[in-house]
Amino acid sequence: MGHDFAKGVAALDRQIDSRIAAYFSSCVHCGLCAEACLFYTETNDPRYTPIYKLEPMRRLWKEKHTFWGKFAIKLGLSKPLTEQDFADWEELVYDSCTLCGRCSMVCPVGNDITYMIRKEREGFSVAGYSPPGLQEATHRALTIGSPMGITLKTLQAALSHVEKNTGLKIPMDQPGADYMTLFSSMEVVNFPEYIESVARIFDAAQVSWTISSEAFEATNSGIQIGSSEAAKELVSRVVNAAESLGVKYVISPECGHAYTAIRWEGPNLIGRPYKFEIIHILELLDQLQKAGRLSLSGSTDIPLTFHDPCQIVRRGGVIEPPRDLLAKVAANFVEMGDHGDMNWCCGGGGGVSANERADGLRLKVFDRKQQQIEALGVKTLVTACANCRIVLEEGIEDRDMDVDVIGLTELVAEHLAAKAAS
Missing domain, CATH: 3.40.50 (Rossmann fold)
Structure with missing residues (x-):
């Protein structure tokens, strides 16, 4: 992917909404967010201070959206954002931020720094200043259906092993099921025992569930790289599959950003509410247990x-x-x-x-x-x-x-x- 600085700046500017403007205006430069970020606490490198990672966006906000910023640019008292700034900050924006949100928790004025960095990535992604690994993962997700290149045949092979191990039939494309479950590529490839556990639990609790052959991947690399266009497409595939099957719930698996993408960002990305509800697998297991549908026995003594x-x-x-x-x-x-x-x-x-x-x-x-x-x-x-x-x-x-x-x-x-x- 080549670089397009002008296009990236325009995209970054579009991300500066009223929330971000308010956050930049209210920041008191206290530095408390640094102590909440493990990239700072474990390296003592001041560049990893969360608010500093937003410096390109802050400079653009100041020069484009504030009186004194515009005034300073005209008088040559400050320099406009340059392509070198994108090059210099790419590592800070992607390598030293997990979007974990801990910095947002400690901000004394309530600024959601995580939200801001998520938006900043939109500009960097459009400009081409993003990690090759994330670019490739997003391309695979859009063209193959999975950031790790997992195909339906790969999933079916994994499900075949689960069926052999459990003696259970895994429902695929079952219209009218109550739940449609998603899996992340890592669960299919690295942790198929998760899929087996879900199958055994759902059989025990008599859960009506299915998997869609059209949309089984939960991971949304569009959220990670900062491409709302890619994120929207990936969410839309899940929404279309779920609504086509007429399910009441879509289950997000043991995957963090999958949950963020489908539950919190998804409706905003596609511009409408879902016709079903999103539930995390842990929420569902807790509900089943409390409703008496999931009988558990014994407990491990291992600390x-x-x-x-x-x-x-x-x-x-x-x-x-x-x-x-x-x-x-x-x-x-x-x-x-x-x-x-x-x-x-x-x-x-x-x-x-x-x-x-x-x-x-x-x-x-x-x-x-x-x-x-x-x-x-x-x-x-x-x-x-x-x-x-x-x-x-x-x-x-x-x-x-x-x-x-x-x-x-x-x-x-x-x-x-x-x-x-x-």
């Missing part, structure tokens, strides 16, 4: 803790369901020092894990998660995001830590009551 995926918990609000479920299946569950809506990111969200040039930085900032885990002394880490799981496993391997990472849905499936599981 374990839970890593809160940022987009699901902090940005999405799914805080209590995972803890309600853990209370049923884990007798020795302990919270991290910072948890819930203030937990620290795994370091690979927001497309960072798909950005190879950021690998060194990502492993460096794993210091924070290592400290959290070792402070508890546990050997088992539970999470609910396939991307978090991959990143956590890579960090643990890099540090030679004796810690296992498991998915919460799988843990629940392991404790299905014998009668329900048979």
Whole structure:
């Protein structure tokens, strides 16, 4: 992808809405957001201060939308945004931000810095200043249907193994089912045990569900790279499939940005409300358990803790369901020092894990998660995001830590009551 600075500036300018203008106007330059960002805390590099990552957009806002900014440009007292600024800030915008939202939580004037960086990426993406890995993933998502190149045949092969292991028939393209479930590419390729767990749980709870052959991919690389056009297309495929099948709910899997894309950004991207509801798999499991449809038995005595995926918990609000479920299946569950809506990111969200040039930085900032885990002394880490799981496993391997990472849905499936599981 080539560079088009003028087109990128125009796109960046279009992102400066009333919210962003208000945020820039109200920023008091206190720097508190730095202490909330693991890229800053683990490197002590002031360039990784979250608000500093927005400097190109702030300069454009000032020169285009403020009296004194326009005045300064005319008198030559300040320099306009240049292509070199895009080149210099690309790494900060993509490599050192996971869109985790922790900086937004601590801003004393309520500025949503994560929202601003998400919008800033729109301009950088159009200008061509975005990581090759994310560009390629987005291209594959649009042309093949999956950022990892997963095809329907690949999914069908994975489902065939699940059917063989469980003796259950996986419903595909079933009209009128209550739920249509999505999977991320990582679950299909790296964690098929998640799919098997879902099948076993839904059979036990007698859930009416299906998978669409037209839209089974949950990951939305358009959100990660900052392309509303791509994000809209990917959301539209899911919406069209769900409405064609007439389902009541679409289930977002254990994937953070998939949840953000389909539940929170989706209706705005397509310009209308859905004809169905979005529910995260953890929300559904919690509902089934509380309604008495999901019978669980026994609990593990292994000490374990839970890593809160940022987009699901902090940005999405799914805080209590995972803890309600853990209370049923884990007798020795302990919270991290910072948890819930203030937990620290795994370091690979927001497309960072798909950005190879950021690998060194990502492993460096794993210091924070290592400290959290070792402070508890546990050997088992539970999470609910396939991307978090991959990143956590890579960090643990890099540090030679004796810690296992498991998915919460799988843990629940392991404790299905014998009668329900048979």
